[in-house]
Amino acid sequence: MYLYLPVALTSINILLPIGLGLIVGLLSGLFGVGGGFLMTPLLIMLGIPSTVAAATDSNQIVAASTSGTYAHWKVGNVDFKMGFYLLVGGFIGGLVGVEAIKILRAMGNADFVIKITYVLMLGIVGAYMFIESLSSMRKKKTEEVTAVKESKIAAFLKSLPLQTHFEKSGVTHSVLVPVFLGGLVGILAAIMGVGGGFLMVPIMFYILKMPMHVIVGTSLFQILFTCIEVTFLQSYTNHTVDFTLAVLLLLGSTIGAQAGAIFGRKLKGEQLKVLLAAIVLAVTVKMVLDLTLAPSLLLAQTGGH
Amino acid sequence: MKNSGLKNRIVIIIMSLSLSLLYLCINNAFAELTVKANHDHIKIDSFYNGSSVGVRGISNPVDADLIIKITSAEGHQSLHEKSKVGSILWMNTGELKIENVPNVYFLHSTRKIENILSREDMDKYVLGYPSLEQHVKMNVTNEEDKTRWFNEFIKFKESSKLFDTSVGEIALKEKDGKQNYYILTQWPYQAPPGNYTVTVYAVKDKKVIETATANILVEQVGMVKSLAEMAKNNGALYGFLSIMLALGSGFGVGLVFRKSGGAH
Numbered sequence: 036m037y038l039y040l041p042v043a044l045t046s047i048n049i050l051l052p053i054g055l056g057l058i059v060g061l062l063s064g065l066f067g068v069g070g071g072f073l074m075t076p077l078l079i080m081l082g083i084p085s086t087v088a089a090a091t092d093s094n095q096i097v098a099a100s101t102s103g104t105y106a107h108w109k110v111g112n113v114d115f116k117m118g119f120y121l122l123v124g125g126f127i128g129g130l131v132g133v134e135a136i137k138i139l140r141a142m143g144n145a146d147f148v149i150k151i152t153y154v155l156m157l158g159i160v161g162a163y164m165f166i167e168s169l170s171s172m173r174k175k176k177t178e179e180v181t182a183v184k185e186s187k188i189a190a191f192l193k194s195l196p197l198q199t200h201f202e203k204s205g206v207t208h209s210v211l212v213p214v215f216l217g218g219l220v221g222i223l224a225a226i227m228g229v230g231g232g233f234l235m236v237p238i239m240f241y242i243l244k245m246p247m248h249v250i251v252g253t254s255l256f257q258i259l260f261t262c263i264e265v266t267f268l269q270s271y272t273n274h275t276v277d278f279t280l281a282v283l284l285l286l287g288s289t290i291g292a293q294a295g296a297i298f299g300r301k302l303k304g305e306q307l308k309v310l311l312a313a314i315v316l317a318v319t320v321k322m323v324l325d326l327t328l329a330p331s332l333l334l335a336q337t338g339g340h
Numbered sequence: 341m342k343n344s345g346l347k348n349r350i351v352i353i354i355m356s357l358s359l360s361l362l363y364l365c366i367n368n369a370f371a372e373l374t375v376k377a378n379h380d381h382i383k384i385d386s387f388y389n390g391s392s393v394g395v396r397g398i399s400n401p402v403d404a405d406l407i408i409k410i411t412s413a414e415g416h417q418s419l420h421e422k423s424k425v426g427s428i429l430w431m432n433t434g435e436l437k438i439e440n441v442p443n444v445y446f447l448h449s450t451r452k453i454e455n456i457l458s459r460e461d462m463d464k465y466v467l468g469y470p471s472l473e474q475h476v477k478m479n480v481t482n483e484e485d486k487t488r489w490f491n492e493f494i495k496f497k498e499s500s501k502l503f504d505t506s507v508g509e510i511a512l513k514e515k516d517g518k519q520n521y522y523i524l525t526q527w528p529y530q531a532p533p534g535n536y537t538v539t540v541y542a543v544k545d546k547k548v549i550e551t552a553t554a555n556i557l558v559e560q561v562g563m564v565k566s567l568a569e570m571a572k573n574n575g576a577l578y579g580f581l582s583i584m585l586a587l588g589s590g591f592g593v594g595l596v597f598r599k600s601g602g603a604h
Contacts, residue, residue, distance in 0.1 A: 037389035041568040046389040046529040094582050101590025270579025274571050289593035326429045334419040334496040
């Protein structure tokens, strides 16, 4: 059955967005990512204009992350305190990132910076997570080297003022750390036009040293608020949120997020990381191919990246 | 002697002109062309997935060729140009701006337009891609670039199903000394709401001898119209409702899973 999308001005087989929502919702519940880096390109492939795809994706992420946050909260896997500080940083970083994009656009090389940032970030994060997780699964870590590195970073983090204990995560950090890291992700997320979950998850794990299952719930909590803000701004300023498409996507994604949360508890942290890294790397390879292979059409709709 | 020669020449010229005018008048007096689109009000509802439009009419003389053009109003279009950066990466590197161009352009003819119509009339009535290329204005510096990017533009529009041409798909049938014609065209869902003009051209001796027009209205109705209007005119409310629905759905599904034991 086909449904007409009033804002995207296109018709779509309803099974496609529902199925897509289910898959991305599953990833969301499993890894604590919004899935924007995956969903938006797939929607564009289905013929949705890029601006509508990005804006509507934010709307469906609100549903998926609500469903996912709720599921993780019920089992005590959301660190609201950490999520709040990351959110404050993310909000400030988002504003900085939006200004940076304005300057880059005025200079005429925004598209280049966006694409290169995307590929580099996805590639570095994906490769690092993949290698690190595999080696820790095989228990081939050189613990001494890691210990030295950790002690230096830990010493620096502990020297910062405004130290506070995050009970749910069982870690103590300066308030400045999550605010700064949230801000960093916020800048990159604004430049890349994504929620930033795939960047936030590794940062929470490797720098903030949070347990993997708390990371997923906390990341979803942060993504929920980021995407509420983005959905409202996109509706208000660009009129690019397609309500009908969002409903179809969230039909799948809300159920997928619950299923992801269930499966996630049956997998080990290292297994989760390897899976997420593999997906991030696959998206990176797809992006590199898109950038280097000659496209069939040399013209594209304006408005997207 | 000189005067009588001049008079003779004037008489010959006048007679030739009169005969030419008479021929044209007779030709046009007998030229008859009607057009009717059988589905001239396309309603876009929630289950819309494109439509079909049948164009039919009568043409006289029976040996005239026919060209059927369906277009939207001309306007401005803007698209990203992709080209290689540093000999490696394909990226959006510029913006192609085109003026005087329709968003939808369908052209059907009984024979190849180049074989039945003079280039002068093709350009006059903007019939065929070469004439459309002449007609539009583009932000390019030379003719070579204009042809290159216009060809890319046609590829882009044809892939979006908004431009299409066909030859020999108009069904013709002679009846009562007149020619009945008919073509059934698929109306793509990609064609946006708006007014479209169907123009039929009767062509003989490489000239357009008669034209007839009909209109097609494509408009959104019901829920589709309400949502599109709210998104455009009341973005704040639309955004608020979208967020509320997403939050409600997320919690709703969460509760269902919790009750069914899924979340434990």
